[in-house]
Amino acid sequence: MAPSPTGSPHVGLVRTALYNWAFARHHGGTFVFRIEDTDAARNTQESYDALLDLFRWLGLDWDEGPEVGGAYAPYLQSERFDIYADVATRLLDAGHAYHCYCSSDELDQRNEKARSEGRTPGYDGHCRGLSDEQRAAFEAEGRKPVLRFRMPDRAITFTDLVRGDITFQAEHVPDYVLVRGNGHPLYTLVSPVDDALMDITHVLRGEDLLSSTPRQIALHAALAEIGVGGGRMPEFGHLPYVMGQGNKKLSKRDPEANALGYRDAGFLPEGLLNYVALLGWAIADDRDVFTVDEMVQAFEIGRVNPNPARFDLKKCEAINASHMRLLSAEEVATRMVPYLQAAELVADPPTEQQQAVLRAAVPLVHERIGKLTEAVDMLGFLLVEEPQFTRDPGDVEKLFDEDGRGVVKAAHDALASLDEWTTEAIDAALRQALVEELGLKPRHAFGPVRVAVTGSRVSPPLFESLELLGRERSLARLSSAQAG
Incomplete structure (x- = not known):
């Protein structure tokens, strides 16, 4: 898994990381976490920290990578520039790469001409066979050459782990840039070099990188020829797009894409x-809920569906x-x-009294909540200090019309005379x-009482809530509610 620390991590990245992690765990392999941070203009420390934070929260532990180390350290590409410079020189000396002096305007003009003539646009090999004199003339003009890889003049076929056999014809994969004119290496160089040097066996990544694969296969062959890495060609699998609303590809700008937002x-x-x-894989046709351990046992990359998957927030x-139900209270x-x-309802760490309230209250809401944040609204009335207690204005x-206040008064009077403050006694009295x-029907009878003591029409069971809240606080809230 080799993300770039740019922007907020998104759910598509989580899916890619999960499939890589599950694949490695299923086969007893090594999950490598590498940071592709060569784009200094876009990288941020905040994004880097968020990536590590996300992986830790998800439990996707890595065997090699940042903070863990490993035999092929360092795992930040920004710390490997000397390696890339050496490999680039060796590729140039071996004839697998060459200097290209074409300007952006010249490239655009030739591409436009190709389109007008019905040919496939792309680099046309203009600088492939320059003489020493021609190179010297370009350099005399002050041109800074890029380093291009010399693609083989043949089709490239490989077996994609998700999509099966794929062939790219030579005319659709022109020579490409490895190093910019300022000497800065590009993804097209650094990723295959790291894969080769780190002995990567399998690369699972997004469908958007499929067009890079024939380039990388050719480069891997060249790297093996010049003795970079162990000479093993990785196997590639390209995962389907994750689609958002309107069947558009989910992007970092979509609210549901923010992984840490979950x-x-x-x-x-x-x-x-x-x-x-489930965004491309299933443990069984009739089963949607499973644990991570069960996924690891069952995961096979060949069962991933190559068709786009739609992100459905409601299903999520x-x-x-x-899964909330699978956890103990x-x-x-x-x-x-x-x-x-975060809502300032309990201390850090919680007091013994707050812990006791949670132990008693959580079993009452365990089956009712779908997200942990719902605890703030569901249990806040038990934990808030009385001066800060509020009721939902809409409720x-x-x-709380005249009839509602009458109900609250009757509830107060009935409860004030109780000898014991238990759920059973409260239930019977009310x-x-x-x-x-x-x-009154129960809905009309207990609704005003619920809002009076919990602040909302949505709360844990009423009688149990009153017992947990206690006689003094319950009666005080019922009294204050009568005033409207």
């Missing part, structure tokens, strides 16, 4: 990985909710804590006072 929104890493795995949320409580801390407006004596 952590911020309260998704479980298990849930996100499960859903992302549903699968995340299913105790584990869910632990994972809620950072979100409750108050709907339920049903007697509101359902039997006032003749």
Whole structure:
């Protein structure tokens, strides 16, 4: 997995990383995490940190790479420029590459002419056979040459791990640039060189890089000829596009593409990985929910569907909710804590009293929440200090008319006389006072009470909530609600 630290990591990157990781784990291989940071103008430390943060949160542990090291360190390409410069010189000396002095304007003009004549545009080999005198003349003009790779004049066929046999005709893969005129190496050079030197056996990447593969295959053959790396040609697999709304390719600008945004929104890493795995692969035709361990056991790259996959946020949320149910209530409580801390509802670390509230309350909402962030709204009424307690204005407006305040008063009076403050006693008292004596249906009876004590129409079960909130706070909230 070799991402660039530019911008926010996106879910397409997560899918690529997951498939690489699962493939390596399934076959007992080595998962290599490499940072392609040669584009100094676009790279940021923030993006680099986000990549590592994302992989850690997802649990996609790497065997070689940043902070871990490995036999082929360093794993940041910006620290390997001397290696690339040496390989470029060797390719030039061996005749696999040559200096090209064509300007951008000249290239554009020749491409336009090719189009007008019905030929395939692309570099036409203009500088392939320059004499020493011609090169000297260009250099006298002050031209800074790029280094181009000399593609073989034949078709290139390879077996894609996802798509099967693919052939590129020579006229569609012209000579390409390895090193800019300022000496800066490009992806077209550094990626194959690192793959060769790091003994990479399999490369799983996005479909957008498919056109790079014949170039890299030719370069790998040249690298083997000049003794760079072990001479093994990697196997390539190109994963389908992930599509967003309107069947457009999901881009970094799409809100649902921000991978770390799912952590911020309260998704479980298990849930996100499960859903992302389904964007091109399935563990079985009739099964959508599975663990990462189950995926590792079952994952075969040949079963990946080459057709584009559509990202469906609602399905992602549903699968995340299913994984929430697979966790114990105790584990869910632990994972809620950072979100409750961010909302300033619990201390860091939580006090013993706050922990006790969570242990008692989380089992009540475990089956009701789909994301960890929902704990803030569902449990906040139990954890907030009384001066900061508020009620949803919309719910108050709907339920606290004159009749609603009368219901709240009756509830207060019924509960104030209780000898013991238990769920069973609260249940019996409220049903007697509101359902039997006032003749209200449960929905009309308990709705105003729920808003009065929890602040919202959506909360844990009412009677249990009242027991957890306690006699004093419950009666105080019922009293304050009567004032409207």
